[in-house]
Amino acid sequence: MKHSARRFLLASLLPLAAWLLLALALHHLADPWWVSGEFDDSNRYQPVVDERRQKAMHVQYAPEAAEADTVLVVGTSRSTYYPADAYGGQKAFNFGLSALAVEDYDEVIRFYAQHRTPPKRIYAMMDLLGVSKAEAERRVPFSRYIEEMNTPFYRARLALSWDTFTNSLDVLKLNRSEKSRKRERTYYVGAREKHLNIASDDERKKLFEKYFQEEVASRYGTSFRYRDDFAALLKDLKAAAGGAELVLVLTPVHDSLSKRVMDLGRYDDYARWLQEMVAEYGQVYDAFSPTAFTAEEKNFRDSHHAYPEQCRAIMNDVLAGGGSNAVLVNQATLADHLARAKAAWETMSAQ
Amino acid sequence: MLFSSFEFLFLFLPVVYLIFRLLQCVAPTRVLITFLLLASIAFYGAWKLAFLPLILGSITANFFLGKWLAARRETPAARGILSVGVVLNLSLLVYYKYAHFITTQLEPLGVPVIAQGILPLGISFFTFQQLTYLVDVYRGKEVEKRFATYALFVSFFPHLIAGPITHHGQILNQLRRLGSGFRSNINFASGLGVFAMGFCKKLLIADELGPVADAVFGAVRAGAELATGDYWMGAFAYTFQLYFDFSGYSEMALGLGLMFGVRFPANFLSPYKSKSLIEFWRRWHMSLGWFLREYVYFPLGGSRSGPTRRYVNLFLVLLISGIWHGSGWTFIVWGAGHGLLLVVNHGWRNHIKWRGKIYDLFCHGATMTAVIAGWIVFRSASMADAGAMFRGLFAIESGTKSVVDGNHWIWIGASAIICFFLPNVMEIWSRYRPSLSLDKDLLRKSFWTARLNLRWGLIIALLLYVGICRFSRVSPFLYFEF
Numbered sequence: 001m002k003h004s005a006r007r008f009l010l011a012s013l014l015p016l017a018a019w020l021l022l023a024l025a026l027h028h029l030a031d032p033w034w035v036s037g038e039f040d041d042s043n044r045y046q047p048v049v050d051e052r053r054q055k056a057m058h059v060q061y062a063p064e065a066a067e068a069d070t071v072l073v074v075g076t077s078r079s080t081y082y083p084a085d086a087y088g089g090q091k092a093f094n095f096g097l098s099a100l101a102v103e104d105y106d107e108v109i110r111f112y113a114q115h116r117t118p119p120k121r122i123y124a125m126m127d128l129l130g131v132s133k134a135e136a137e138r139r140v141p142f143s144r145y146i147e148e149m150n151t152p153f154y155r156a157r158l159a160l161s162w163d164t165f166t167n168s169l170d171v172l173k174l175n176r177s178e179k180s181r182k183r184e185r186t187y188y189v190g191a192r193e194k195h196l197n198i199a200s201d202d203e204r205k206k207l208f209e210k211y212f213q214e215e216v217a218s219r220y221g222t223s224f225r226y227r228d229d230f231a232a233l234l235k236d237l238k239a240a241a242g243g244a245e246l247v248l249v250l251t252p253v254h255d256s257l258s259k260r261v262m263d264l265g266r267y268d269d270y271a272r273w274l275q276e277m278v279a280e281y282g283q284v285y286d287a288f289s290p291t292a293f294t295a296e297e298k299n300f301r302d303s304h305h306a307y308p309e310q311c312r313a314i315m316n317d318v319l320a321g322g323g324s325n326a327v328l329v330n331q332a333t334l335a336d337h338l339a340r341a342k343a344a345w346e347t348m349s350a351q
Numbered sequence: 352m353l354f355s356s357f358e359f360l361f362l363f364l365p366v367v368y369l370i371f372r373l374l375q376c377v378a379p380t381r382v383l384i385t386f387l388l389l390a391s392i393a394f395y396g397a398w399k400l401a402f403l404p405l406i407l408g409s410i411t412a413n414f415f416l417g418k419w420l421a422a423r424r425e426t427p428a429a430r431g432i433l434s435v436g437v438v439l440n441l442s443l444l445v446y447y448k449y450a451h452f453i454t455t456q457l458e459p460l461g462v463p464v465i466a467q468g469i470l471p472l473g474i475s476f477f478t479f480q481q482l483t484y485l486v487d488v489y490r491g492k493e494v495e496k497r498f499a500t501y502a503l504f505v506s507f508f509p510h511l512i513a514g515p516i517t518h519h520g521q522i523l524n525q526l527r528r529l530g531s532g533f534r535s536n537i538n539f540a541s542g543l544g545v546f547a548m549g550f551c552k553k554l555l556i557a558d559e560l561g562p563v564a565d566a567v568f569g570a571v572r573a574g575a576e577l578a579t580g581d582y583w584m585g586a587f588a589y590t591f592q593l594y595f596d597f598s599g600y601s602e603m604a605l606g607l608g609l610m611f612g613v614r615f616p617a618n619f620l621s622p623y624k625s626k627s628l629i630e631f632w633r634r635w636h637m638s639l640g641w642f643l644r645e646y647v648y649f650p651l652g653g654s655r656s657g658p659t660r661r662y663v664n665l666f667l668v669l670l671i672s673g674i675w676h677g678s679g680w681t682f683i684v685w686g687a688g689h690g691l692l693l694v695v696n697h698g699w700r701n702h703i704k705w706r707g708k709i710y711d712l713f714c715h716g717a718t719m720t721a722v723i724a725g726w727i728v729f730r731s732a733s734m735a736d737a738g739a740m741f742r743g744l745f746a747i748e749s750g751t752k753s754v755v756d757g758n759h760w761i762w763i764g765a766s767a768i769i770c771f772f773l774p775n776v777m778e779i780w781s782r783y784r785p786s787l788s789l790d791k792d793l794l795r796k797s798f799w800t801a802r803l804n805l806r807w808g809l810i811i812a813l814l815l816y817v818g819i820c821r822f823s824r825v826s827p828f829l830y831f832e833f
Contacts, residue, residue, distance in 0.1 A: 004802070004803045004804055005536040005537045005539070005540040005541075005803045006536060006540075007803070007804065007805055007808065008540045008544075008803035008804060008805070008807060008808040008811075009536070009539070009540050009543070009808070010808065011804075011805045011806075011807075011808025011809050011812065012543065012544075012547075012807075012808040012809070012811040012812040012815070013812070014812075015809060015812040016812040016815050016816055016819075019812075019816050020816070020819065152357075152358055153356075153357040153358055154823075156357055156361075157357045157822040157823045158823050160357075160819050160820065160822055160823075161820055161821065161822060161823040162820035162821065163823070164823075165820065
């Protein structure tokens with residue numbers, strides 16, 4: 001009997017230990033949660049499985065490079081696709097997170113500054129949905145991730161989880177198939193690949209239509225209520241930025257979308273949005289209102305997400321202090337700009 | 352610290368067990384007892400250090416009250432000492448658990464409301480255990496002279512937080528023999544097996560069903576009108592979540608106790624296979640049932656004073672069980688409802704002579720209906736919410752909104768198959784006697800009997816791995832709230 005108890009214990013504990021070690025080894029190799037600062041042929045390309053967790057873990061745990069990032073980009077998925085090297089030679093960390101609510105921008109900035117060298121410049125990428133109360137009510141709070149990350153043994157538990165095991169295998173598979181292509185690990189490769197893969201006009205049209213039919217009316221229609229605390233949130237954002245220069249950029253959407261949004265009666269909200277930002281910050285870069293960039297369908301994947309390479313045109317204008325793709329709006333030009341935008345949307349609606 | 356947490360499984364348990372085994376080889380029993388006591392204090396302190404003085408104070412007070420009581424057993428003062436002990440213990444419980452509820456009810460009379468504080472973990476369990484000890488010292492059945500042994504009996508970490516409620520007569524003797532190391536490899540191996548099964552029940556099933564129940568009951572609380580299917584899913588999900596959560600916890604506790612050479616009473620024996628509420632209460636939370644029978648039902652007179660008094664006593668016992676579970680009208684109604692149905696069940700059993708398979712099926716269905724209806728009340732935040740759940744179940748007041756994924760019916764179906772058709776953990780491990788003696792008529796012969804061999808070793812490895820894989824989404828045990 002004694003002998004069988006030992007055999008039982010060996011049969012249960014040894015395979016368990018071996019399996020756990022294998023899971024940890026895979027995790028170390030593939031780094032699916034981006035906690036390592038190093039990357040090589042086994043983990044250079046990374047699918048995005050949970051952007052909030054991956055980016056937050058990277059910021060908290062990955063060692064900072066010798067040459068620290070000086071630019072921080074905060075925003076929703078519409079800013080996730082801005083390439084990391086589009087900031088005039090400055091090293092940038094793109095902290096764009098899908099459906100990030102405006103009230104979380106300051107928390108993201110503070111979290112970043114707590115773990116990394118505070119940035120010199122912060123680009124706060126804004127979109128109109130950010131001032132909708134209904135959107136705020138269904139937000140996924142960034143703080144939930146931070147709280148979770150600060151629970152005891154979080155990394156160890158996560159490293160042993162089944163999700164990590166399968167994600168690690170996915171990363172290793174992805175990197176085996178991508179070895180021949182030379183590109184830097186960008187932390188949004190999965191999404192970027194999807195972008196680059198969509199080539200045909202038919203596919204693009206389908207994605208445009210899908211958003212128009214399923215999302216526009218429900219998000220920009222009668223449920224859209226302008227949040228009265230937006231001006232206060234802008235103040236919080238300023239306080240969070242500390243000594244960094246804060247630049248507000250309105251992200252572009254295709255004209256066919258912004259026209260529909262205006263047809264749903266959102267022009268006054270757009271005008272108020274712009275006025276409040278200019279009142280607090282003195283100036284913003286507006287890439288949302290109709291321009292040559294927003295008129296071109298091929299700049300977009302799905303009406304509200306511009307292709308990464310095309311986003312460079314927006315950033316070039318911002319770096320140049322304004323241009324035709326990202327119009328500089330301040331107190332002096334606000335009225336004219338609003339009138340011009342209104343006229344453009346009215347013309348589109350009339351056509 | 353949860354049994355299903357990383358820190359418990361990879362740090363606390365291995366370190367404590369290895370030191371325990373080492374001490375077993377070189378040190379006398381009193382050192383082992385002191386070591387386990389310190390480990391148990393650390394275990395409790397890891398939850399909230401601020402409540403350590405409370406439990407230590409309670410243990411110390413009861414130990415010395417017991418000694419005092421033993422010394423004056425034959426004198427008229429004994430009854431007074433016992434009363435002091437009972438009042439002290441119940442006051443503590445009432446203050447932490449019921450003061451808010453009671454003062455809220457009395458608020459219209461001008462009584463100031465006491466704010467709801469944090470409930471000290473395990474207070475319902477360690478209070479009851481110490482009450483039984485005092486009562487038995489008074490009856491002349493028991494007295495423990497060593498403080499460390501008594502303190503370990505109350506605070507031994509496997510049962511400290513959510514039971515099983517243990518009786519000093521069952522545990523103290525085992526603690527005094529800890530140093531023998533008898534069958535320690537077999538105990539550890541079979542304990543690991545029992546623990547692994549409980550671990551998997553909690554992490555793989557209960558934690559999967561928990562969010563479903565939370566979503567439905569939460570939506571009802573928020574006033575949403577859900578699709579009828581959602582109400583049913585919520586009711587079934589909670590029914591199985593509660594069973595897998597609590598029985599999983601109990602089996603982990605039993606397994607842990609066994610690893611250290613201490614057997615606890617079993618707490619669950621397939622309660623959802625019961626064909627009557629009478630049987631259900633012999634199989635569900637058995638250690639609480641035992642306590643209520645020995646220390647409430649019998650002192651009330653049991654069945655000695657005729658059938659009417661017996662039914663009143665049964666009703667009162669179930670009502671107390673409801674109150675023990677929590678402060679709120681839902682718990683009182685749940686307990687009272689079970690009490691009434693138990694009385695009906697006893698009456699029915701005495702008068703109906705119908706037997707056979709169809710009758711068994713009918714009885715099983717009726718029992719499960721009563722149990723599920725009870726859990727709906729038990730889980731609801733208020734009686735109004737429970738009413739909304741029942742109206743939703745029968746489409747009296749339902750809408751089209753859905754808050755749960757239909758795929759969860761697969762989990763509910765799998766849970767039902769496990770509960771209704773598969774042997775329970777006690778039956779699977781019966782060869783190694785994982786718990787203290789059980790009623791033989793409650794144990795069925797299992798077609799899966801575990802053995803300490805290679806095949807079962809691999810099964811246990813797999814179960815542990817599956818559980819560990821789900822560490823990142825672990826949630827607290829439901830019975831910690833009670």
